[in-house]
Amino acid sequence: MNIWEVTLAFVVVVLMLVSLLSNVLVLICFLYSADIRKQVPGLFILNLTLCNLLMTVSSMPLTLAGIIYERQPGGDEVCHVVGFLETFLTTNSMLSMAALSIDRWIAVVFPLSYHSKMRYRDAALILSYTWLHSVSFPIVAASLSWVGFHHLYASCTLYNKRPEERTQFVIFTGVFHTLSFLLSLVVLCFTYLKVLKVARFHCKRIDVITMQTLVLLVDIHPSVRERCLEEQKRRRQRATKKISTFIGTFILCFAPYVITRLIELSSVVPISSHWGIISKCLAYSKVVSDPFVYSLLRHQYKKTWKDIINRILKRSSINSSALASEPPNLLILRPLCTCFKEGSVQQGKAECLQNQGQHLHNLLDLAEGGHQ
Numbered sequence: 001m002n003i004w005e006v007t008l009a010f011v012v013v014v015l016m017l018v019s020l021l022s023n024v025l026v027l028i029c030f031l032y033s034a035d036i037r038k039q040v041p042g043l044f045i046l047n048l049t050l051c052n053l054l055m056t057v058s059s060m061p062l063t064l065a066g067i068i069y070e071r072q073p074g075g076d077e078v079c080h081v082v083g084f085l086e087t088f089l090t091t092n093s094m095l096s097m098a099a100l101s102i103d104r105w106i107a108v109v110f111p112l113s114y115h116s117k118m119r120y121r122d123a124a125l126i127l128s129y130t131w132l133h134s135v136s137f138p139i140v141a142a143s144l145s146w147v148g149f150h151h152l153y154a155s156c157t158l159y160n161k162r163p164e165e166r167t168q169f170v171i172f173t174g175v176f177h178t179l180s181f182l183l184s185l186v187v188l189c190f191t192y193l194k195v196l197k198v199a200r201f202h203c204k205r206i207d208v209i210t211m212q213t214l215v216l217l218v219d220i221h222p223s224v225r226e227r228c229l230e231e232q233k234r235r236r237q238r239a240t241k242k243i244s245t246f247i248g249t250f251i252l253c254f255a256p257y258v259i260t261r262l263i264e265l266s267s268v269v270p271i272s273s274h275w276g277i278i279s280k281c282l283a284y285s286k287v288v289s290d291p292f293v294y295s296l297l298r299h300q301y302k303k304t305w306k307d308i309i310n311r312i313l314k315r316s317s318i319n320s321s322a323l324a325s326e327p328p329n330l331l332i333l334r335p336l337c338t339c340f341k342e343g344s345v346q347q348g349k350a351e352c353l354q355n356q357g358q359h360l361h362n363l364l365d366l367a368e369g370g371h372q
Contacts, residue, residue, distance in 0.1 A: 005067055008277050012064045015284050019056045022291035023049050025305075029295070033304040041103050043123045045294055047130070048096040051089045052287040059086040059155065060284060066154030067277060076148070083147035083156035084138045090283070091134035091180040093290070097250060098187040099126050100294065105191035108198050137176050146172065152264065152276035170265045181258045188250055192243045199239035249293055253286035 026049045029036060036042045062082050065073035072079055103123075107114050141147050141158055146169055148159040158176070160169035257279040263269055264276075295301050 004274050005070075008274070008281065009064060009067045011281050012060060012067065012284070015281065015288055016056055016060045016064070019052060019060070019284070019288045019291075022288065022296060023052045023056065026291045026295045026301070027053070028308070029301050029304045032308055033300070036300060036304065040118050040120060040123045041100060043120070043127060044096050044100045044103065047127055048093055048100070048290060048294065051093040051096065052290055054085060055089045055093070055284075055287050058082050059089070063153075063155045063277075063280060063284075066149065066151075070151075070154075072149035072156075079149050079156040080142065080147050083149075083158070084142050086155065086157050087138040087141060087147070087176075088134050091137060091176075092130055093286070094180050094184040094250075094254070095130040095133060096127075097246075097290075097294075098184040099123075099130060101188050101191040101246070102126075105194055108195045133179070137180070140172065144168075144172075150276075152271060152273055153280045154273075154277050155280055158261075173261065173265055177258050177262065181254055185247075185250065188247050192246055196239055196243045203239065245293060249286065249289050253282050253289065257283040 026045065030042060030046055030049070031037075059082055062073050062079070103118055106117050110117060138147070144165075145162075146158055146160050146165075147156070148161060149156050150159040158173060160166065260271060260276060260279045264271055
């Protein structure tokens, strides 16, 4: 093994360990928290987590063995099963992310009708479609013997060994990536850009109210004014950062591998085996990033882990969030400002300006699939 192969093998090992740990943490949170289980997005996150775990324990170890030994690990039967699972799980995870984006689009854009549009039955139907859609391609590939060990990616994946079937395999691969990667990307872009549009609308409305309040309250303390302006700037950036994370990680992780597969079929540009494995590692990195992007960095999962730790340490957990009991889709419907009714004037001014930003904060939490 040269330095490149040692480095790539080390990267795969790190990806396996981090993926296994992070996805198991998400699964523990789901099993522990009744609040997470009763939310419709929890079904999509559970499906995504199970796909990631199966990918970690099935496909990644064989890729690691392929890098180390530079040949097919195990027999043909094992490779065929792993290649079947790799194709199915990759497609299923992509469609699960698309389903999550649809759920969040409905929650943010149609908050009043969310519970009628997205119920557990509807989520189950969506998941049934993702499974049928995902399993159809590996079934066709397996029946045509288009699954095997590909040395370019050191993985058991879609692979055609018969030159006479090259045209059919090219068409199949193009349709497969169109109805998995491209379809999911279009859904992600459409839904999250709609969410971003709503978030920017609320941000502009709150900015106008904030500026009008700062102009009218001439005796407001300078520190309060400065804090409100800083919060205003953070609000403008937060929505864009969140949406960019959802779409950006999807493109960054999957696009290099998909493009490499398509270029490989064209036989126009020779592809280095090192780049083939790197593109495969980038696809595996989505399995690592998903738990953090969709789950572990959310307030609800952080609170669940605090509860678990407190229970282990036999301490009572204190829930400081008054919004936890409210339906997440109704958080953006509260009045923008209800202070100045009682209490000290100076304190009321500060609370009013801070509360204006809280409603956009709740709106953006819906874009994460939860609430605080």
